[in-house]
Amino acid sequence: MRMPICPSLSSCRALLLLLLISACGTAPLGDGLYQVKSGDTLYSIARSTGRSVSELQRLNQLSDNTIQIGQILKVGSGSPGPQASTPAKPKPTPPPAAPPAKAPAIELAWPNKGPVLQGFNGKTNKGINIGGTAGSAIYAAASGKVIYAAQARGYGKLLIIKHNQDYLTVYAHNQQILVKDGESIKQGQNVAQMGNTDSDKVMLHFELRFKGTAINPSPYLP
Template identity: 60%
Template sequence: MPIFPLLRHYALFSTLLISACGTAPINNSSKYQVKAGDTLYSIARNHNLSVSELQRLNQLRDTGIQIGQTLAVKPSPKTTSTPSPSNKPTPSKPSPAPAASKPTPAISLIWPSKGPILQNYNGGSNKGIDIGGEAGSPIYAAASGKVSYAGNGIPSYGNLLIIKHNQDYLSVYAHNQRILVKEGDIIKQGQQVAEMGSSGSNKVKLHFELRFKSKAINPKPFLAQ
């Protein structure tokens, strides 16, 4: 029989024998010397490799091997493939917690007039405190700030003065007989800013409001006792 068909039959026989007997124990050596009867398939199978892996390790273009030939049967550390960083899952960063808004410091007020309280704040019909007294009695700035309005554009408030203390708070002084400051003036706490009167009202009184972010709030907790 010609030699090439004989070799093909021998290789086929070796392959079937390995398949029937199961996988031989794996050789832990990184090199293997080809022995008589070895095929590329049997060597790959015995070292837990595929034929293509064995060919790649040894740069073989076909399945032909020779007795005595030394083959690499384990990848060297340099050829061990490592996952690309792009394939690694990127741990998600926790979302930053929303920044807490700075609490506005409570404003400290002095009483704008020394008269008796005629009506307290109720949040409905009365948005502030009504303080009684005599016409011409002094009215003082409850806190330092800047005059943002001085006029009589709202009839029900009469001669009206508004002092802005900061971004959040402003104070309102209504029914004045006379306003002693003008818009844009910088005012100090305790400075006289008006005289008590009855403009826009049926009696002499000061209607005093405290507003937080434009909303009327009860001024009493902020007034010095």
């Protein structure tokens, strides 16, 4: 069997991990469990399972949004274990977590000067969609460090920049990403080119997230 040639050490590691997973076989997952596949992000898994990123972080005791191919994540209550002889009293359902009334301030710059095609509504659109031409420059909204720069299901070529412990920004559907995972970024730096990967039109889908929860970026933009 011919082994494919790896263009880089990181891609070799990812390929070896995929081969190991496929060689060992995949055991059936219980209810409420999900096995991470190539191209998954915590955002895409949350979107497909109807959970929020903060819920997945809490269920899996994740300190950030980093996940690995083959990792088993809890995405729901899972299969119940053996019941005690005395049935437990049902716990009251907690009220849904409200978004922060006033998140600490962060000053953002516009990632692109194109027209806003669709604004934030928190349900069908958890960011703003900015129109423009393919290949036009996309700029970092604030200084920080790249924590994701790769293809992601539903987001196309996706770039995520972490600014501090609370905030990160998301740049989706890029034609080309110009920075690498782990790279330090300055506000206003050209980090990507606008495109339409995994989208029906050329645009930038831009999100601002506070502690993993999408919030309206418009009040933070000049």
